[in-house]
Every structure is written in C-alpha cells, then in structure tokens.
Amino acid sequence: MSERLIPGPLIEVRDVTKIYPSEAQVAALSGLSATFQAGEFTAIAGPSGSGKSTLLNLIGLIDEPTEGEILYQGRKVSCLDPAAAADFRLRHLGFIFQAYNLIPVLTAMENVEYPLILQGVGSEERRRRALEALRLVGLEAFAGRRPALLSGGQQQRVAVARAIAARPLIVLADEPTANLDSKTGAQLLDLMQSLNHDNGVTFLFSSHDPAVLPCARRVVRVHDGRLVDPAEGVAQDLDADRVG
Template sequence: MLNNPTPIVTCKGVTKIFGKGDLEVRALDGIDLEIMRGDFATLAGPSGSGKTTLLNMIGALDHPTAGALSFEGQSLNDFSKAKLSDLRLHKIGFIFQAYNLVPVLSALENVEFVLPLQRIPKAERKKRATQALQDVGLKGMEHRRPGALSGGQQQRVAIARALVTEPSIVLADEPTANLDSKTTAELVGLMGRLNTELGITFVIGTHDPCVMQHSKRHIEIEDGKIQSDIRN
C-alpha cells in the first residue's frame, strides 16, 4: 500500500438506469466510491446487484445516467467515445470471466495485441509482452495458442494482456468463475503478488470467497447501493 494513496477513480452519486417506465431498472443508485492507487479491492454482491454495471462505469465502458465520475481527477462525463477509448487503452486493463483471447493468435501475440495502438516500437512490444507473460508464470508458453492452454493459463494470458500496457488500474469481472479452486487460489495469489510487488491497482467483481479472503478492501453492493466498504 502506498503511504499517501491518491484516488484513481471517484464516483459521486453515480446512478445508472436501464429501460423506461414500468421496465425501468435502477442498476446503480447513488454510488459514492473512491478507488485508491494500490487498492486490491473486491466488489461483491448477489447476481443483479450492480457489480458489472459499476465495473463498466469505472472502466469507462458506459456513461452514468446521473452523478459524476472522474478518473485521475478528470471528469469522464464530458469525454467523447474516442477519448474514452484512449483512456481505456492507456490507463485501464480488463480481465473477463471468459478470458476473451483471440483464438488464432499465440499467447505472446494476444498480449502484444494492443501495444501497436500505443505506438510502441516492435522490439519493445515483444520485450514487454514476454516480460508480462513471465510475470504471470507463463515463461516458455509464449507461442501456444489459447486452445492449447488450460483455463487457468488462458486467464493468466488475459492478466498479462491487462498488465502489458502498464495501466493505472486493472478491472476484473468474475475472473475466477470458470476456474477450479486450486487454479483460483494460484490466480488470486498472482494478482495479490502483482499488487504488492508492482503496486498495480485491482478492482475485482466476484462471488468467490477465496478471492474475497485475499482482498485488502471489500466492498459489498446490493440493489445498486454500497452496503459496506471494509479495509482489511
């Protein structure tokens, strides 16, 4: 944990409403939250509680219906689509439940995928992708395609892909839902180590008690409202 943590993401009264009239669903209802640099936070709650919606807001994938959202002090409410894309490219890493790797690319190519968009030279791209794969314990598997990797290994590739751009924050939505308990423990250990050693900020939406046990901050959300926010 940093000595003087600064907020990366600030939510003030963030509300998200889907549908209209009788079909209106209030997915987020006045969320006030600050994600600090160096946090290893889990976002827990029952299905439909608003975890994914909140992660989408923090990840600049969606606009709130009401409330203010800022990223490193910059208000996201007025950002254009292109500017939000740039923000995601440079500042935010994503890890998904279904890994979402490109099946025809090798592990190394999957990790390298977004680096050309950051205009990083080819040699540097390869170096960084190789290092990221090494950091997640996949040394020697750089040229395997996703089909030739286990679920846990694929998720490690996804973590490496999220880290390679050196983001300010990594958002993970149910990253261990498709994995067995042993692989889950390994993966959570890996993310914890990356947080401690490299200071990478993680926000993880999860149901998994194993993930919650390892977290330094536990946020409980229900019916679109934060029920509790506890630092361990």
C-alpha cells in the same frame, strides 16, 4: 509495474446511477459513491444482479452512467466520446474478463502485445514488455500457443498479462475466477496479489464468491445497486492499511 502511485483518490465514483433502457426501467446502480486509491487490491462483492459488473463497466469507461460522474485523478472522464474513452482505456486501464476473452486467432504473445500495438509501441519494446508480462504470470514458455491450446487457468493468466503489459493505472477484473475451478481460481488470485504486492499493480475486481473475499485488502459490498455500508466506499490511507 503500475504507472505511478500518487496521493489522493485514483478514482472517484460520484453519486452514480445506471438505468438500462427497458420497459421496467430498473436501476442497476442508484446514487452510488466510492473512491479507490492507487495500489489497492479491492474486491467489489455482492450477489448476482447486485450491480458489481455495472460498476466495473462504468469505472472502466465501457459504459456510461445515467447520472453522476466518474473521475480519474480529479479529471471527469464519464462524459468522454467513444474515441476519447477508447484512448483513455488504452492508456490507463487494463481489463480481465470472466470468460478470458482472448482473441482466438492470435498467440498468447500476440494477445499480450495487442494493446501495445494499439498504443504504437515499437516492435522490439513491445516484444520485450509482452515477454516480461508473460514471465510475470509464468507463461513465458507458452508465448507461441494460441488460446485454444491453453487451459482455462492459463488463458486467464494470459489475460492478466495482457492487462498489465501496457502498465495501466488500474486493472479492472470482472469475476476473474468465476470460470475457474477453486484451485486454479486461488492460484490466479495469488498471482494478482503478488503483482499488487511486488509490482504495485492496482486491482479492482468483482466477485460473488465469499471464499474469494478474504484475499482482498478492501471489500466494497454492493446490494441492489447501492453500497451495503457507505463507509466501505471511502478509500483508506493505503500505508496505514498496510501497517494495520
């Protein structure tokens, strides 16, 4: 499902600092460095306010670092203008949000189709890929329903389908289970795991829930805007990890 698996880090976060403009000038991230490989299923863990979401936002190019840089496959992307950043997100990134964030006036199918419409994919191909994504998340039968008629778990699965339909390099998920009960949350993680294992979708997700972390093949812990253990920021060889 993922675009490709290539050797070397997919993402490099180099000495990134993020300070939100306010009177206090608190740094949400301070000189954080990390690398992520294609094919990973990685959790960014930490308590609320530790900087997990900020890190995901920076990696997802929906925010800009105050200092430092983000590279995708060796290309610096943290300085792109808003339109170029939007194009990069459209072509290479998928997003899952804590609050599902589906577009309420569109059906599940249309929500999944939307990134493909923005990409300019033809209607037949678009429908085929959207249906395939919905089938992968088990919601093919709910394609015609609007979000208000779906449960929270179903909405989040539609969000997963939307994120993977455009075949991104990586899916970034910010607290994807936080709004779900534990059973539904576990089901969603199972789904993400199987997409990673069976379809090669790369996932990078944040969570403050310790119960979620065992599902991840790699955990990067963040506290007060820094890595708890800088060694965790270095991506391991994926094949070796799998064998291990």
